[in-house]
Amino acid sequence: MHFTINGTAYTAEPDIRTSLLDLLREHLGLTGSKKGCDHGQCGACTVLVNGRRINSCLSLAVMHQDDEITTIEGLGTPEDLHPLQAAFVKHDGYQCGYCTPGQICSAVGMLDEVKKGWPSHVSETLGDVEFNDGEISERMSGNLCRCAAYPNIVDAIRDVAEAKA
Amino acid sequence: MSNTNSLKMDKPVPASLLDSGSQGIIGRPLDRKEGPLKVTGQATYSAEYQIPNLAYGYLVGTKFGRGKVTNVDADSVRAIPGVIDVVTDFKTFLQNSQQGGETSAPTQGVQDVHYFGEIVAIVLAESYEAARDAGIRIKVEYEEAEGRFDFEAHKDETTKPPPNNIPAHFKQGDVEKAMADAATSVDVTYTTPSQNSSAMEPHASIAVWDEDGALTLYGSYQMPTSDKTQLAKSLGVKDKKVRIIAPYIGGGFGSKLGIAPESVAAAVAAKQLGRPVKAVMTRPQVFETTVRRSNTEQRVRFSVDGEGKLTGVGHETLTSNLPGEGFFEPTGIGTHFAYSGENRLINHDLVELDWLLSGSMRAPGEAVGMMATEAALDELCHKLGVDPIDFWKQNEPSEDPEEKIPFSTRQLVRCLEEGAESFGWSKRNATPGQVRDGEWMIGMGVAAAVRTNMLMESSAKVAIDANGRATVSSAMTDIGTGSYTILGQIAGELLGLPLDQVSVVLGDTDLPDAAGSGGSWGAGSSGSAVYLACEMLREKLAKAMGCDPETLTLKDGQAIADNRQVSLGSLVGDGIEAIGSIAPGKMEKDRKQSSYGAHFVEVGVNATTGEVRVRRMLGVFAAGRILNAKTARSQCLGGMTFGIGAALTEDLVHDPRNGKLVNHDLGEYHVPVNADVPQIEVHFLEERDQFANPIHAKGIGELGISGCGAAIGNAVFNATGIRVRDYPITVDKLLDQLPPV
Numbered sequence A: 001m002h003f004t005i006n007g008t009a010y011t012a013e014p015d016i017r018t019s020l021l022d023l024l025r026e027h028l029g030l031t032g033s034k035k036g037c038d039h040g041q042c043g044a045c046t047v048l049v050n051g052r053r054i055n056s057c058l059s060l061a062v063m064h065q066d067d068e069i070t071t072i073e074g075l076g077t078p079e080d081l082h083p084l085q086a087a088f089v090k091h092d093g094y095q096c097g098y099c100t101p102g103q104i105c106s107a108v109g110m111l112d113e114v115k116k117g118w119p120s121h122v123s124e125t126l127g128d129v130e131f132n133d134g135e136i137s138e139r140m141s142g143n144l145c146r147c148a149a150y151p152n153i154v155d156a157i158r159d160v161a162e163a164k165a
Numbered sequence B: 001m002s003n004t005n006s007l008k009m010d011k012p013v014p015a016s017l018l019d020s021g022s023q024g025i026i027g028r029p030l031d032r033k034e035g036p037l038k039v040t041g042q043a044t045y046s047a048e049y050q051i052p053n054l055a056y057g058y059l060v061g062t063k064f065g066r067g068k069v070t071n072v073d074a075d076s077v078r079a080i081p082g083v084i085d086v087v088t089d090f091k092t093f094l095q096n097s098q099q100g101g102e103t104s105a106p107t108q109g110v111q112d113v114h115y116f117g118e119i120v121a122i123v124l125a126e127s128y129e130a131a132r133d134a135g136i137r138i139k140v141e142y143e144e145a146e147g148r149f150d151f152e153a154h155k156d157e158t159t160k161p162p163p164n165n166i167p168a169h170f171k172q173g174d175v176e177k178a179m180a181d182a183a184t185s186v187d188v189t190y191t192t193p194s195q196n197s198s199a200m201e202p203h204a205s206i207a208v209w210d211e212d213g214a215l216t217l218y219g220s221y222q223m224p225t226s227d228k229t230q231l232a233k234s235l236g237v238k239d240k241k242v243r244i245i246a247p248y249i250g251g252g253f254g255s256k257l258g259i260a261p262e263s264v265a266a267a268v269a270a271k272q273l274g275r276p277v278k279a280v281m282t283r284p285q286v287f288e289t290t291v292r293r294s295n296t297e298q299r300v301r302f303s304v305d306g307e308g309k310l311t312g313v314g315h316e317t318l319t320s321n322l323p324g325e326g327f328f329e330p331t332g333i334g335t336h337f338a339y340s341g342e343n344r345l346i347n348h349d350l351v352e353l354d355w356l357l358s359g360s361m362r363a364p365g366e367a368v369g370m371m372a373t374e375a376a377l378d379e380l381c382h383k384l385g386v387d388p389i390d391f392w393k394q395n396e397p398s399e400d401p402e403e404k405i406p407f408s409t410r411q412l413v414r415c416l417e418e419g420a421e422s423f424g425w426s427k428r429n430a431t432p433g434q435v436r437d438g439e440w441m442i443g444m445g446v447a448a449a450v451r452t453n454m455l456m457e458s459s460a461k462v463a464i465d466a467n468g469r470a471t472v473s474s475a476m477t478d479i480g481t482g483s484y485t486i487l488g489q490i491a492g493e494l495l496g497l498p499l500d501q502v503s504v505v506l507g508d509t510d511l512p513d514a515a516g517s518g519g520s521w522g523a524g525s526s527g528s529a530v531y532l533a534c535e536m537l538r539e540k541l542a543k544a545m546g547c548d549p550e551t552l553t554l555k556d557g558q559a560i561a562d563n564r565q566v567s568l569g570s571l572v573g574d575g576i577e578a579i580g581s582i583a584p585g586k587m588e589k590d591r592k593q594s595s596y597g598a599h600f601v602e603v604g605v606n607a608t609t610g611e612v613r614v615r616r617m618l619g620v621f622a623a624g625r626i627l628n629a630k631t632a633r634s635q636c637l638g639g640m641t642f643g644i645g646a647a648l649t650e651d652l653v654h655d656p657r658n659g660k661l662v663n664h665d666l667g668e669y670h671v672p673v674n675a676d677v678p679q680i681e682v683h684f685l686e687e688r689d690q691f692a693n694p695i696h697a698k699g700i701g702e703l704g705i706s707g708c709g710a711a712i713g714n715a716v717f718n719a720t721g722i723r724v725r726d727y728p729i730t731v732d733k734l735l736d737q738l739p740p741v
């Protein structure tokens, strides 16, 4: 099978039982994506597949022939941080750091959903979504953070969204 | 000359060198040192080490709650491709996790099963997929026995537990008489359910033995120094044969204080296989087999005289644990000194149940104890028609009401006053159920926070190399608490170095022994060790400069004295180092030491559905010196959010038929999500505590949760007039009392 992960072509023969998350973590050594539950309940494993955020623990690797996968390692490096990564550092949008790669990948996907005008549960209207803290919180609620950096995560994402706008 | 600077806290340290440093970085809200690694996925957690020839382990738990395993049928899974072996060791495997800081092995032996999910075997395979497959399919034969799985049914059969950090029973004066004589009193019972720390990183260990019989365990543990001893004792090897490596820990909150079953299972299996083994708990296993916070039933009594003065305090608690495990949830730990009143009764009794171990979870004691006492106090104030803040002002004790010793610092009333001012407390309508915002009933609540301060033995080494860079090293951990950053700031302040010129190396038992992270003692204890090492280094630097340490100024990598300026690097030759070592002393007994705070909460309760939303939240805290305003604030955000969970959603449900945790995952055990948490505000009061330690800082990681849940419950009462005494406050407990739609 072929995948593109963070711009690099990979060939692998995954076990049919292997989740995309386990492919990354256990087979390819890309441990930036985290396993918090393996049940689709925490969001720690969030990656971008063809630009959309998914829980990689809920997806089998064999379903991703030719997909473009972006993990936290593909967004930036310590020397060259992605704007969201930099904003998470500045606003202390993490503590233990375990949920953080998932939060950041999720935020990337989320901002793109907003750009496309997709409404959320808290949107007042179906079109012309107004972007505010409530929208950020709602749309990031699939990513648990037991350290509870939530207010700081909202600050970080708002910062980046405003800089873009 | 010894290279160690030791201090036992037998005397106050009136002047801290941190107040006379020239670098100006202590206290500042600097970004976390390890931040760039964490946000890029480069920080390595325990399950992520790339170890050659690794075998994957899958832990096998029982599907019954009490009885005996008669056979682990390895043959039932051997044929599955990739399976290497099934390992069990009925004597050595851990029945229970260990409590924090213990230096003995936890309870071992798993043939007799004491709770549902107990780990009895580990399946080893070449891949995780094969190990999991076999682990799910393996046949475990057993004989089931009668068990005690129902708290309600057994709560009359109590035992008095051994003393913990407080005695189980305490009595002063006569509470019964105080209640009988009272002008006003409350006598109410609150309950809190079992809870789970739910750190986002599941417990994980990789065990690697070398040819000399030494074990390296990459393990997600908060207190590596004592965990190493626990592990060595469990395995019957010498302490020095065990090394634990834990530079990054994906949260702990108490659940990783002592070693858990996966560590010993991995170590035993690795030994038997002759190759490294990784054992990671599944999320349900974390719930079922590590540790829970005990459920509690708390009777709280307050009595006041005609002047509104507290005359009596009663706090009697039932908690639960496995037979033989002495730990009790010390709900009264804060009650002992938070409230005045001459007549006092503070008792804890245990109900022995066949449920998994109960132990420490963030702020053991205060976290759920104050959910009861601060709610009962609100009930009392409501009955008296007195504002809780005025009540506190009138009843604030001037000294520890039991030990009759002074408080080291106590700014509780100031926390309340300052919080009231900035929260707009005066706008609260004290009559419940008066304020509406559309379909939402609005209420405000307040609660006090206290959290006992602790100092633990801890050591650290600080070295300055020939380039003038410093390195701090210690077996201390950073579980998200900010240790890397604050230890760097302390060293940088004292040695005159910017933070990026200080490296901090933690989480390795080959480094100097340390307190680890727990009980909010981490910063005060390990920070003091770094302080003491730096104090010695400053003396060495002064000697090299030929001046008194007092006249030496260290700033930006330069040593300045007598109109001379020399770079640190050129002063230290090939490098210098010193070890700092702190230990608790008489100050623990001479002064009551605690951090204090006040919580202010505004909630909306949906008049139709009963849904409770926290709309605004403010915490004002006094915890000695704040070492880093950014990470300290984050600690408080975390604690307060735990408070939201405890008040509104977290409820670990035990099946009364077999003890099985009905909601053993993050889909069913509800920790707060982003949308549950408003943009919380946190304020710190300026404070120094010279009795606590030389850095004058006190614990902060647990202060935010203490009292917080009560403030939420009190706000719900103010919004609706409904007093829920059975946490969490879920819709089903409000619905039938809401006003007609």
Ligand code: FES
Residues within 6 Å of the ligand: A034, A035, A036, A037, A038, A039, A040, A041, A042, A043, A044, A045, A046, A055, A056, A057, A058
């Ligand atoms: S690990 Fe995938 S959602 Fe939790």
Ligand code: FES
Residues within 6 Å of the ligand: A093, A094, A095, A096, A097, A098, A099, A100, A144, A145, A146, A147, A148, A149, B200, B250, B251, B480
């Ligand atoms: S940073 Fe620890 S769980 Fe989010």
